[in-house]
Amino acid sequence: STPSTPGAAATPSNKTALTKKTGLFSSLRSEVNIGNLKATNKGAKLVELEERQTGQVPRKVFLDYIAAAGGLGFLAILLVLLFLDRGLTTFTDVWLAEWIESDESDDLKFYVPIYVGAALLASVAVYCRSIFFMVVMGMRAARAMHAKLLGVVLAAPMVFFETTPSGRILNRFTTDTEFVDNVVLQNLQQWFNCIFPVLSTIVLVSLSLYWSLLWLIPVMGLYVLLYRHTVSATRDVQRLEAVSRSPIFSHFSETLGGISTIRAFGASTRFQAASERLINQNTRCNTAQYLLTSYSTLILETLAASTVGVAALLPTLSFEFGNEVNVALAGVALASTLEMSQYLKHGTRMTLEVQKAFAGIERIVEYIDNVPIEAFGGRPPPQGKWPSSGEIAVTDLCVRYRPELPYALRHVSCTIPPKSKVGIVGRTGSGKSTFLTALWRLVEAEGGADGTGARAVCIDGVDTADLQLSGLRSRLAIIPQDPVLFNDSVRYNLDPFGEHSDADITRVLGVVQLAQLVGTFEAGLGHKVTEGGQNFSVGQRQLLCLARATLRHSLVLALDEATASIDNETDAVLQQAIRDMFADCTVLTIAHRLHTIMDSTVVMLFEAGELAEFDDPEVLLSDPESLFSRLVDETGSAAAHLRDLSRRSATLRTTEPH
Missing domain, CATH: 1.20.1560.10 (ABC transporter type 1, transmembrane domain)
Structure with a gap:
């Protein structure tokens, strides 16, 4: 699929900030x-004046x-x-x-x-x-x-x-x-x-x-x-x-x-x-x-x-x-x-x-x-395993954070095949993170095939616009840039609802290479995590978040610049664990370091709120005029290495048995 022609940006109306005044004081x-x-x-x-009531209570x-x-x-x-x-x-x-x-x-x-x-x-x-x-x-x-x-x-x-x-x-x-x-x-x-x-x-x-x-x-x-x-x-x-x-x-x-x-x-x-x-x-x-x-x-x-x-x-x-x-x-x-x-x-x-x-x-x-609240009502998600394959169809998606603001995403249309490894790139403010927030409905989408917002985002054929938020978000997994850990045990942070055995948790910790660390704790999985996970390094926190996502067995995983704040060694562990544990899943990765997405099957490049390019990275790199090719060339001496990574990944995909 190719992105649709972007529409014109909405023009915000002007408003004079109002303050309530009377004579006294x-x-x-x-x-x-x-x-x-x-x-x-x-x-x-961004921050409005705090309103103050006047007159009688x-x-x-x-x-x-x-x-x-x-x-x-x-x-x-x-x-x-x-x-x-x-x-x-x-x-x-x-x-x-x-x-x-x-x-x-x-x-x-x-x-x-x-x-x-x-x-x-x-x-x-x-x-x-x-x-x-x-x-x-x-x-x-x-x-x-x-x-x-x-x-x-x-x-x-x-x-x-x-x-x-x-x-x-x-x-x-x-x-x-x-x-x-x-x-x-x-x-x-x-x-x-x-x-x-x-x-x-x-x-x-x-x-x-x-x-x-x-x-x-x-x-x-x-x-x-x-x-x-x-x-x-x-x-x-x-x-x-x-x-x-x-x-x-x-x-x-x-x-x-x-x-x-x-x-x-x-x-x-x-x-x-x-x-x-x-x-x-x-x-x-x-x-x-x-x-x-x-x-x-x-x-x-x-x-x-x-x-x-x-x-x-x-x-x-x-x-x-x-x-x-x-x-x-x-x-x-x-x-x-x-x-x-x-x-x-x-x-x-x-x-x-x-x-x-x-x-x-x-x-x-x-x-x-x-105070506005999210729409927690709606249809429950389908019974059984959903998502079942991980296909994501986006139709004329428009997103803005407030009605008076311009659109952060404009008329985005694409279809992400099942089990795709998608690299999402673009400059700051281009709409990368907004795309993920729309999938999770942290911001409600506008647009859609009929102009009312219906079917703007479908996962495995299911329109997510009217799904229960708890049901939708519980079926998807995300690893944010800033890892979130709670002031409780390691076990609780990985399995807050007590759905998995200690053996399953230990196995997942082994995949992310944290089993040995947790084994050194006197309380083991019951080891106390301090506020915000301060008794773990940033890299270890990210790996714990990856282990938590792995336990959920979701077929859709998103990484919002998850490797931006960790060292190269931990980055390599994280990337390898994702390849091993999410090989049959759809993985959406917002890239901070381009080398982390050069093995992607699809690259989505956002520019000023529009989906400017959507294709195989090798196809985009073969066109010197493509925005993705230019973005790689801007890395200077690393450009040749990045192109080589993409070629090797493409070769491996063609030789791997299906």
Whole structure:
């Protein structure tokens, strides 16, 4: 097959980067964009600005939290416990007042048991309410929201991790998750401890000093006005602080990753200065939070003091106007009113804190709802052994990483015969790795024979576009340029699902010449692999990845520049193992060193996102005008050796028995 004529590249539309601004703390908002890349052309930047919500916390955030905590049923149980707790506490106060007003001749045995019983029941209700809310509902919500957040991030496509700084993700799993785990629970607990006493006080006051409600209601209105006056700024600054925190995580992570390079180039001072700038911006947001808290506290204290003063005058004024008042009940009401001023003050603060906490939860809900996830549904792969031969048919394949970006691959069409050894070459950015990502559906393909994407890639006649991702990827094998090992045993890294015996694993290790090394370990196959496989060399890690791929018995294997970071000796071992273990498989090799693909049966050469050449390497090398021939000639003195390798491989293929 020959590649089709490439089509024209798509032209991305322009977009002006939008940032949300309001009047309050606009200077802070303009500063917290440090650490994010800026551009005016959509698609010209890889990392987008982190979005920040404005206005009220959506009702959906509260409903999602309630659902995670157990739903309306659990909420109803909590409300019953809250009313029972406060009702019993109020009853003990009223009962004590009745006891004081009673005649001395009344039997104490009538009042004491009821008072003690009500107090004990109130204590039990408080304990049950606290345990049910903090432990049952709180832990349930924390587990559910963390599981959803983790599930969404793990299911996100690769493009999400390419466009989202790691610090932004870390921010969601650390500080923002702390709001779900701890902050919102503590604030809601204190909010309950303030609001329900206020409700019970209103009931008491209405029973004894009912006319004082004319004063109490306006006072409560003042607290509501104060809340509305400060809640917008408090909530907005909390969001600013959260956004300003992400660049700190990103910068710290990037600095750790490149610490050797930073020191080698003497750039430590510059990176330290950048870190200080980011921390200063976050500190400014924190300072604004503290100032707002101090401001609201000052007004609340002033209002509370005024409330206490007026409350103290009420009984005197009542007597002055000749009203009959139950002295004991009035005393309880007065004491409760004095307490209520403190509850109103603290309750208003806690309402502001609850809003701040839910602004943090809002960021988690935003990720859960908005982070794109891969399409894990679809048809299961065919029963039995599939792929059965390893034929790959590509029809009019077009790939781009985001809708606003130009195509990374354009109208690629070819058929790779079964058992082919395919060398994929091309300059940086030509589309080599993108071709493999399309086969594995790390990026969803566009195009196809009918223009809808159907049958863009078929393996052994099976359209992969609507296959279950887990089923598709489990039937293919890949060895990436950066070998991936997990912090577990050697056995787990080679056979994570426990499908093979130790004898099979040892046999495969022998093929890749690692059996002797593993045999020297005291624990053998149970030897612990450290994080990232740091207790193995890069070459040994690649060979372990090859052993893992071999155990899967897949008929399609891809190597994405797997030999780029290893020495020549390990490269030779790797190449020989591939020839021995995957002789009857289709092997796709992206070449970093041309000598690794000179024995290929087919060469695919990509140029600017197009499949420019697709043929036997000997045929391409025989044409001095072919791009592959020119690429070999650019190696200088090694060109003759490469051509000789190709000739010898072609001769061996023709003489080998079929």
